[in-house]
Amino acid sequence: MMFISRPIAAALFGLSLVALTGPAFAQSAPPATGGMQASPHCAKFSDKEREQYQAYMRVGARRNVEENFTSAEQNFRQALALHQKVCGRDDPGQTDALIHLALQISNQARFDEADPMFARADRMARGTDALVAVRAQHYKAVHLANQGKDKEAIDLALATEKAYFALAPELVALLDYKPTATSSGSSGLGAPRQRFADPRAHQRVIQGTAVSGTGQLAAQGISELMRLRALLALNLDQPAEARSLSQHAASLLAGVGIDPGGVRWRAIRVAGLGAADEKRFSVAVADLSDSARGLNTQLKNSQPAGRTFMDAGRAQLAQGNVGGAISEFRRGAEVLRAERNLVPAEAVEPYLTALMRQNSPNSAREMFDAAQLIRNGLTANFLAAAAVRLGDSNQQVAALQAIETELASLAQRRDNAVNRNADQATIDGLDSQIDERRLARNKAEEAVRASLPNYFQLIQGQPRASDVLAVLRPDEGFVQIVLGQDRSFGFLLTHGEVQVWSVSLTLGQAEAEVSKLRGAFTPNARGELPQFDVAAAHDLFKRLLGPATRNLKPLKALTISTNGALQSLPFSVLVTEAPPAIGAYEDYRKVNWLARWFATSYVPAPQSFVLLRRNASVSRAPSAYAGYGGFSPIPVGSAARIIASARNAPQVASRGCDSDARELASLPILPLAKTEVELAAKQLPGAQTHIGPQFNRASLLRGGLDRFKVIHFVAHALLPAELKCLQQPLLLTGTSSDAVTAADIAALKLDADLVVLSACNTAGADGRSAGEAFSGLVRAFFTAGTRGLMASHWSVVDESTTLMMVNMLGRIGKGARAPGVLRDAQISLLDGKGEGDLKEWAHPFYWAPFVFVGNAPAG
Template sequence: MTPRRLLRLLPASLLLLAAGCTMPADDAFVAPTQRASAGEPAGQDAKGEACLTQRGSALPADLPVAATREVFCGGWTSAAARIVQLRGPSDAATLDQLANGGLWRTWLDQRVTCAAPQVTTILGGGEARLLACTRRAGGWPHVAMVAAGPNGPVLADGVATATPVMERLAAGQAPGAGTGQARSAALEIAVRRMAAESFSTNDVGQFETLIAAGRDLNLAENFAAAEDAYRAALALQERVLGRDDPNIVMALVHLALNLSNQGRADEAEVLFARAEGLAPRAADQTASARVEHYRGLAAFKAGKPEEALAHLRQAEAGYAALLPTSMLNGAEGETNLLADPTATTAAFGLSETRRNLARVLAGTGEAARAPALIADSRRLLRHTGAPPGQMVARLLRTEGRTYATLGQDEAAARQLEAAARRFAIAAPGERPEAVTLFLAGARRAASGRRDDALEAFRAGAAILRARQLSLSVPLVLPYLDALDAEARANPAEAEALRREMFTAAQLAQRSNTVRFVQQASARIGAAAGDQRVSDAVRRLQDADQALRDLFAERDAAAGTPGLDARIAAAQQVRADAESEVAAAAPGYRQLLLSTAALDAVNAVLAPKEALVTMLLGRRASWVLVVREGKVHAARTTLTEAEAGRLVNAMRAGVIDANGQPGNFDPAPAQALYAGLLAPLEAALAEVETLVVAPDGPLLGIPFGLLLTGPADRAALGVAPWLIKRHAVVHVPSPQTLVTLRGTGAASNAPLAYGGFGDFAPPNAAQLLRSFPVDRCAADARLAAGLVRLPGTRREVLEVQRLLNARPQDIRLGTDFTAAALREAELGQRRILHLATHALLPGELSCLQEPSIVVSPPPGAPDADLSFVKASDLLGLKLNADLVILSACNTGGPSGSGGGEALSGLARAFFYAGARGLMVTHWAVNDDAAMLVVSDSMRRQQGGASSAAALRGAQRLILDEAGLRLPPEFGHPYYWAPFALIGDGRRAPVVSAEAPAAPRG
């Protein structure tokens, strides 16, 4: 995504934030349409951008100040240059003195690093001293100037491209004066400074905006969107300054940290290694300390506390070296306001480093050492005079967590509640506030104060629902525990409390799902190629930000006249914007982490259907069943780790390392059933179809593979598989089911089928260009294993024959390209068949989106166009009742991790207009694949639902194993990989003349 496209997707008020730059006054020029009234024309800069000048803020100076001007070029709100007119002599000695020392030079040195002044002249021949500088923030070329003006000395500094404007104003010349004259000596020096650069004031403004946006998104814990902002900032810097310029280090480390926050440690480490080599030469003196600081946070996130402590200790020493001794040794409560930006940054960095040292120590059994570090972190924040509210809130949250680790639940709850109040002021209604309320609720519950706990949980849940956010599973489970305890204590309220449990369970999401949803939501306007959708999403984002701004205003200055009315109006604007998005993009809710009400779920369930949802925890788990308007819940001792072990054991027994049938042990499949569904068997009696919303590692298996009782591994065809008891439909979430089943009738697309298969893989050279050796070489080797699937040609041709599709309705071999997909009128097809590999993050670490593999176009230099990513799928216009993906693998190289990504891939197809997906969980036998797909299609022709049709095809294989099929087909390797995701009820209308198919 380009920087400009990303900027269009960010909330408007974020675009007014620029780290490290001075903002203009209230009447400043902020948009091209305001030029006539907001400032005076100042001519063009060196890049030909029009500039305006206006009265500016006072700067420190050693002589009386006659006037201060600020220059704004190219439509950005941050000043491109500042000019200070002094009263006094302008002889050579005075110019030298001003250029080499004094108040202005000290102020300048805090923001930029400069070479020695050069003696030169400006327009009109006035004597001057020119300083070639580099901005500490961002590393952009900067120019400073001390010149003899017509009325006294002139001080000027700005982006290097603003040098012509600075000269004109210093010389007292009007815009356009001197046109046709020879360049001044000062400009010649500046031109040499800019000769190897290709940047403008807009570039600097974009960079600062992107950095500020990334910072705010990070603080809001929206790490995927922060990644996009920092990645765009880094790309802009690398284009202008080069990949080896030391001043790109800050964008590198911020990007690395946000990758780490998403669990992408390998990618982050590559960037950290680059940053480590560049930091010592960076203009920003805090760069080396920041690299160590963020590396420590990344190590802690990766579960490496000792490594984290080592990095944080180095960061601590690096920051401390930039601070005055008096500040390091100051007494608690002493205030020492810092005027030096480097020292201020170091103070904030040291405070955060010590706070995070406390976090690491608290998690490694040394919590007793943490309070002293927290106290010192607080003292350092006070030294800065006005610490950001979110930093104070995070400090209080860390203190609360430390008390919790020490077993002091009451003290922990008090600090966490104080932190929540701080977050409510600094970032109202955002995820950090909700997280902190849930932490406080858990502490209140642990201390026996269940009423207070539920109050905190419910307040946090209201934020999550309003903002369509989610939390990690461990944060949500105590809420379910508290509701269950309340239900047991108050039987009369038990039914209502169980309903609340169902809603509460939907507030939890795994990290990979969250990342996909954040990325998809941020990119949906651009990906869809629909300006109406893009504009609607942008208006919703703007409305969100405007409401947050009003909340912050209310919390900072209670009682402002008319503020409540403005908030009410803003809430209505947001509601209208959300309705507009829903109308422009009906599938948008598929991409959001939203909850479905019990009544809405019950309304879409058939009489003999039940929804099963679950949350797997570290010590225990919850399973909930929705049937006939009631919620049944069971707390089980099955843990996430044990479920993962059982899933891996099941998959290893299904398919071995060589891709062949494994030595299947029935015990893990039976143990999973016993831990998940057996406690709720009574609620599932006589249910024909189970709609399952799996969690965590359970996303990596088809639930029909569970065993409801003992089985003989020598007679697997007659084993009590769950698929024999129920048809099974999988959904990413209850909301997905409600949305899909609420779309109305079946597809009315005129064409029955579109089939794609037998792709031609990219060659080794193409793969290496797409997966660079420095960070993705292992991925290139894995991708090379994506061999051609010749059996898929036969599979597609068989379904084409069955459905009487035309030859032009299929694309095979080298014709199966991304372009062919886009041009195939997919919205005209009721069934879309993609018989190819589906790659899921966890298989390829450098491919961070779920993707399907297609043939590269002829002559492609790399393999980029061989991977159709989920964000690309968002732009497809489908009207399909069923999409068949017959070569997925949810296991990944380690046997785990792909299930969540499959859920993300399904969300993308659902957004694009699909109602259901038939997928595989492991590489499937060609004969079995053709049999399952073709028999399912025949059953749907006969009127069976998609879920019943798949179940019938799988049971046919089980029943016929050893009869009309080889005996080994009773092994789950052959019949079990297929799973249905989505609606599960709607069968495509294949043909009005289609004959009824026999039931198997």
């Protein structure tokens, strides 16, 4: 069975929204306008406003078909705001822009945000254009598929297809239209006798077809729903059904004579995937090659085109044609690199497999370069932007990033305001702020281009092996583990060489292994720790790093990048040699942990590593240390207000969050927070401390933090995964009445070499970013301006943490590099070298939770 990625829109290449939104369909008086007359229910649009609205929708549609969902979201958000500004927030004509925005958010797996938008669209669609009402159900079907609700998605898709046919019954006869075949061995769907509509074109209707404008829109909707069902059929191991549905979708568009956005070529792609699942590889190769070249003709150097070349290579590889496969893979890589597009790991995995089989002298470097085509997530992008910003403290970049953070926050607040039916004055006020910030962003972008012309290329770059090797220090290595659905690979870059090996661990297996090992870090009801499975940790080491042991051992430092569940496990707990039996805590000291070999650092992607090394200069802050610590128990009422504030919602909207408020109110005090901050401060001249009530939101946001090289927080941290009503991470202060959100932190101005989060779970996944490795709290500090961050992967016991932190911060504040200092502190705690160290601290629960993320200045 072919793997279909989630959200399903990624595998769909996104709906070809341009086919459903282009100004080509604003005819003079059709039965249904498709929502593109700005609003058939609102006569308030001026000609200029109508053109602006259509331009937003048109550009958003183009970006969507290129799978640039983030940019498409911005365009559709602008269209919706304009419509609401002109016609009012309750005008049903806004439904079209609303569902397009909701779908972009769903395509990015932000389902909790998309749900209320689709619910609002359901209510408003009853009073809108008939075609838009059907389309609202269409997009909701995709939203369901994105979430893995396949049966619900299929049922709604079938019902919506019937509704489209009811609007254009003449389409039924075109389902079996047969174009002339042009590809030997293919399905015949690739015939070029099509009238292709450039999504950027301004023509009002596709000429030369007898089908009405309404029929054209309905045909595109039907074909996309059939393609959706075809992809879901592939996921259900029904390749024949998938191929049949794809053929009907392509035939319908051929019969109508249209193909805006390459919808038909996308259907041919799914037909090719179905043929591959049936092991009819010659047909699959022909269909997928046709589709790739067709898409690249219509959408030059786009993500869909590059991804389909990868599919064609995969079919060639399955056919046994390694050379042909590599040729297609290289073509796909060329297409993707042209516009710096990225694809999911499963798209690149066959390319790596083919190169491994070829085993040429340059295969290892090409494999590493190919692995950089894999989409690496939000944290990597944040770190990339932060790295460039920190290069010589670029003020223009800092200003742009601050504005982008403000805009994202304002957009979220506006969505929440509309969804909770806030008064018009509130929405108008937010719109004014957004308009002002957009103008400021435009000016800031011009300033960045003037001072750093290649900034946007840098933050979206795809580094090569040579780039990583160029920034490595002597006796240092870089490891990347690429976990796939079927095959995984490891890379070690050191001393000018690249080593590659197969990793006998898949994404699913890694999740199980990491879960098993992390189980030892959760005390039972009696407060006792389970025994850590050192044998399993040794087996995992052999599978991940065993083939590279000879080249790893001489190193003094290692930077690690990986994906999947491995991102939530410190590699320091891996065991390098067969371990002894564990009968007592002291036996853990006899184990050969990876922590004994070298200091480790972590980055979300090689791109982050290269940019942090190249662009992040050493902090120019004049003072060594600022410490914040303490926690005062929070009354339930205050806890409810804190959660509501973090949701950008009034307390009345948070009544379903009572259990979260009670949990927040139950958090214990941190008895050693004051001690930890004061002892650390005593070791460093000019240190500043904020303890207890002095550690509050106002003091933190007041500014001046850019004067400190090291910033230390001893506080409770909460992530959205821990509280169902929490929409962003929180850092709780020393008062009983306020908290600091990730958005607050991102707006800070730092010039720090290191931020330390001596709190709970601060490196864990935050529940809002589709499996991201590091929490929004961690990302926020990088956005604010730190080069490195020390955070914990699980809840930490106060006593051991305090000892580690006090010892480490004294050394780091005097210039020692954080990764090495962390490793020394871990080994000291493990071996019980400190006076008063407890024997149970040899358990990795105590010494291993902290990791260093980012880049430490050379010292």
